[in-house]
Amino acid sequence: MLNSKLVSALAVAGVALIGAQSAQAQVIKIDGSSTVYPITEAVAEEFQKAKKNAIKVTVGISGTGGGFKKFCRDETDFSNASRPITKSEMELCKAAGVEYIEMPVAYDALTVVINPKNAFLKQATVAEMKALWEPAAQGKITKWNQVNPAWPDAPVKLFGAGADSGTFEYFTEAMVGKAKSSRGDYTASEDDNVLVQGVSRDVNAIGYFGYAYYAENKAKLKALAIVNPKTGKAVEPSSVNVENGTYAPLSRPIFIYVKAKSLQKPEVKEFIEFYMKNGAALTKEVKYVPLPAAAYTGNLDHVKKNKIGTVFGGTNEIGITIEELMKREAKM
């Protein structure tokens, strides 16, 4: 009878609640930024293959901020971060007694893209980008020749990252001079594929997002060379130019944060060694730019020496070199 089935179903559900124990196998939990996700996912995939699935790894996407929240509540072993940990997040971690080691794992080059049919734009300076994107431009700068008289009298269509993303934060800080300071009248999306579509369909469009989205859609987009303020030379985004440091100020390091306590577990230690050994190759495969080899060995060295804390002191910096980053003293 149906009712007896209902009753037994209830009983089963009840037992499930009581009987559920944490007899789970060891799982390495990772969460955080969607920008770092492809790299960590690739490493996790290969690691599990190499270990014949004896060690389990899960990766979530909560954004850099959401990832740190979980990390500082002691829920995850690793946090993916597209920017250094902030002061308030440091406080949270400190309050919960979570100690961490900061490891840069790759470069991401923010790429300014235009439509491939756009004939007049080859390069842009930081000042021009600022004129185009600063809050004062809102509603006023609507035509290309208002930014540079050499450019045509045609409307500008702007596409950019949504206000919650690390990309938005970094781009505004590097171009406008202040984080999160941007005009609001542009097509904003957290989904970079929307921006790719938008720019590829409009001759007068200009937009920005992470290098990987440009690299996968090279046929539909053209990358704009940005004039390096230090050398005065226009530099296109490419792995070579990011590695040699000439593509500035739009290239940034991205990080993973590892909980010091988790490193005492052998499987986590094994994972991090695997990450640092194979990180460079896998980073290239998912269209990010790997760090110099010394950075990966340096990270492992920091694990050995238990170099706890961040080298940023809670604020982001534009144009810091990876060598300097590795040398600095870390603080909690």
Place this chain on the structure above:
Amino acid sequence: MKPLTTEQIRAVIAKGKFRDNLFKAVGVFCLAFALLVIVALIADMLIKGSERFTLDFFLNFASRRATQAGILSAWVGSLLVMLVTALAAVPLGVAAGLYLEEYAKRNWITNIIEINITNLAAVPSIVYGLLALGIFVYQFGFGQSILSAGLTLALLILPIIIVATREAIRAIPAMIREGSMAVGATRWQTCRYHIVPYAMPGILTGVIIGLARAIGETAPIITIGALTFIAFLPPVPFSEIDGGATAGMFDWVMSPFTVMPIQIFNWTSRPDPAFEVNAAAAGFVLMAMVLSMNAVAIYLRYKMRKNIKW
């Protein structure tokens, strides 16, 4: 008033018939449009995703390579979450509906409860996600597990099931109830042998509508922390897990998981356009899951209706 001539009467009838046909045409057009949209959607996904419909797609875990990426953890996760949802929501929802219709006294408390149930059905799903994050994930300590997700979605569809149960019970003629009691059946016996069996087809419809809504939900599941990359399945009851230990009967409910909508969302937002094919294929599979759930419900409803003789 002069009586209408035959001609005039014919004209009036013709006018009425024309309007009739016009309305029919509009109705058919609306129906065709709605059908066309859904057929176009499904066909689009089927064509776009066709190259991924291999056995591997169903048996592979997520991967960074589009051609190797599959939906194993996603469809298993979706099915298990639905199982927990159904086990929690159906008994609760049916019992609540039954109580409100058959037992509750008509007073202001009952009225307030009724109004609130209707209101709950209109609460955005993300709110349930936030509630569940606080209660199930942290307060009860269920963590980011299949259990938390299933219970969250159960809360979400509970109002739908309660309302459907009540509608179904109300549709049963009063004479059935009166007849049963007239021959000496208690209220419980009346419910057990008449009300619930006769209302079952309607209840099932509500359950399926609820589950079909739940399986496509993304927001509350993301809130409670479903994962994006997970390359293992929940432990099978009584199977051997590492270290020689045996998995308990219900260990799987505490396992981390992902579900179909999250997998699809992840694939559409990737840089590599090859993943759009995966997203389309997974979208088609999700549609197929929903449609086959509906088919099962229609079949059960048909079978049960046949058994009702009054």
